[in-house]
Amino acid sequence: MFSKQILPNSFSQSTFSPQDRSAQSWIVIFSFLLLIATYYFGGAASLLRIVFPATSLLVAIFLYLRHPILYIGFTWWIWFLTPLLTRLVDYQVGWDPTRQMLIAPYLVVFVTIATLLKYLPNAIRQGGLPFILGVIGVSYGGLVGLIFNQPVPVIRGFLDWLSPIIFAFHLFMNWRDYPSYRQHFQRVFIWCVLITGAYGVYQFVAAPEWDQFWLTESKMFTSAGNPVAFGMRVWSTLHSPGPFGTVMQTGLLLLFTSTGALIFPASAVGYLSFLLSQVRTSWGGWLLGIILIFGSVKTKIQLRLITIILVMAMCVLPLVTIEPISKVVTTRLESFSNLEKDGSFKDRSETYDRNLNLALTTVLGNGLGNIWKVNEKTGQIEVIVIDSGILDMFFTLGWFGAIPYITGLVLMLVSVSRYTEGRFDSFVSAARAISISSCAQLIIYSGMLSVAGMIMWGFLAMAMAAHKYYQHQGMKM
Numbered sequence: 001m002f003s004k005q006i007l008p009n010s011f012s013q014s015t016f017s018p019q020d021r022s023a024q025s026w027i028v029i030f031s032f033l034l035l036i037a038t039y040y041f042g043g044a045a046s047l048l049r050i051v052f053p054a055t056s057l058l059v060a061i062f063l064y065l066r067h068p069i070l071y072i073g074f075t076w077w078i079w080f081l082t083p084l085l086t087r088l089v090d091y092q093v094g095w096d097p098t099r100q101m102l103i104a105p106y107l108v109v110f111v112t113i114a115t116l117l118k119y120l121p122n123a124i125r126q127g128g129l130p131f132i133l134g135v136i137g138v139s140y141g142g143l144v145g146l147i148f149n150q151p152v153p154v155i156r157g158f159l160d161w162l163s164p165i166i167f168a169f170h171l172f173m174n175w176r177d178y179p180s181y182r183q184h185f186q187r188v189f190i191w192c193v194l195i196t197g198a199y200g201v202y203q204f205v206a207a208p209e210w211d212q213f214w215l216t217e218s219k220m221f222t223s224a225g226n227p228v229a230f231g232m233r234v235w236s237t238l239h240s241p242g243p244f245g246t247v248m249q250t251g252l253l254l255l256f257t258s259t260g261a262l263i264f265p266a267s268a269v270g271y272l273s274f275l276l277s278q279v280r281t282s283w284g285g286w287l288l289g290i291i292l293i294f295g296s297v298k299t300k301i302q303l304r305l306i307t308i309i310l311v312m313a314m315c316v317l318p319l320v321t322i323e324p325i326s327k328v329v330t331t332r333l334e335s336f337s338n339l340e341k342d343g344s345f346k347d348r349s350e351t352y353d354r355n356l357n358l359a360l361t362t363v364l365g366n367g368l369g370n371i372w373k374v375n376e377k378t379g380q381i382e383v384i385v386i387d388s389g390i391l392d393m394f395f396t397l398g399w400f401g402a403i404p405y406i407t408g409l410v411l412m413l414v415s416v417s418r419y420t421e422g423r424f425d426s427f428v429s430a431a432r433a434i435s436i437s438s439c440a441q442l443i444i445y446s447g448m449l450s451v452a453g454m455i456m457w458g459f460l461a462m463a464m465a466a467h468k469y470y471q472h473q474g475m476k477m
Helices: 018-041 045-066 069-091 100-122 128-149 153-171 175-206 211-218 241-257 261-275 280-294 299-320 325-341 343-358 388-419 426-443 448-473
Strands: 007-011 012-014 373-374 381-383
Touching: 007 045, 012 128, 018 045, 018 069, 045 069, 045 100, 069 100, 069 175, 069 211, 069 448, 100 128, 100 153, 128 153, 128 388, 153 175, 153 448, 175 241, 175 261, 175 426, 175 448, 241 280, 241 448, 261 280, 261 299, 261 325, 280 299, 280 426, 299 325, 325 448, 388 426, 388 448, 426 448
Parallel strands: none
Antiparallel strands: 007 012, 373 381
16 A cells, blocks of 8 residues: 655645545546536637636636645646637637637636735745745836836736746745656646647648638738648647747756656657747757756766657657658758848847837836737737847836846846756756746747746746755755
């Protein structure tokens, strides 16, 4: 007989057995999925625009209180799959310019505001200063936004900026459960790479009608390709190639820390769809992550990683040589050697030239919601894209908000860079590599928002939680 695993529930200050509560929790999750399927296939898909966010929140609250480990996985999957469900609903009942279903991931994450409020008084003493500084910076931006901008865009911006921080704070404060959280992260991202990677390949080859519909209505031809087979830049179940590239980059790096029969099929479809996304920023982030992992693990683990890379290459390279996949990937790779003539590179350079001085001289900041505007002709909310996280921080938060926000990130980066646990725990090494490469991409990508921000802040928090856990265990580094 195996003894039951007993874990602490940090919010309720009690203990629980995951084995005892798993059946009940999975019943709730499957009931949620059945409810969504019933509405969609039962002719009431339009109601999902309200029902889906509301029931997602209810399930999240239940799991947060009853099974915190499954809550983490549920949160990630809501981020991964909500955009696809939104496209399916739009295709069936008509385009929704408000994109209200996309509020579901934020509602699920905001359950962790309870963790922030509970531990806020002692957060600094327990090592949570970086998170508090981040919250201060975002809160300042929210206050300025309420003065200068419309309420709805400010709320949307507040959710985008704050969600990653409070979720990361929740992970950090549950450092005692680090081994269980680590195992769950690995399991979730293995399945994520397999499922989203497989759908990404299908999307490129078949160009599903709901994806074509979204591409046409969103008018993202320039960034996501053409709505035809073999003409799309893959974004899989996410809402655009950029976030998908970030998620896949993270999952592929985490595969080096995992074992099991799913590794190689997940790698095959994962790397293929990753290449078909054509997100060069994420390609560079993946390469930087590999370098960081190799530089922080023991020789034995390095040899294992080399073996895995060689086997993965043998699985993926034959697929990449097939036309028209070969042409798409080769053309994108060749653009690295001719960046001065690349349209995307020129646009980013012009953005920096045009907005750098403006951003750095905006002392008070424009506040959250400033990247949103209302189209005077249609009355619809539109997004102004700023292709730089650094510029976005200063332009939105100003110096008074950006300084505490960036200080929090720097404190975390300095701390995780010094950790030695990666020598014997490959997940710590991967988490550090993922978070550092994510921060490096802030130069040309607003990777502190939405699902990208969840990854950046979340994996920084996991590395910090691991360090605190091993310190508590009294292990010699």
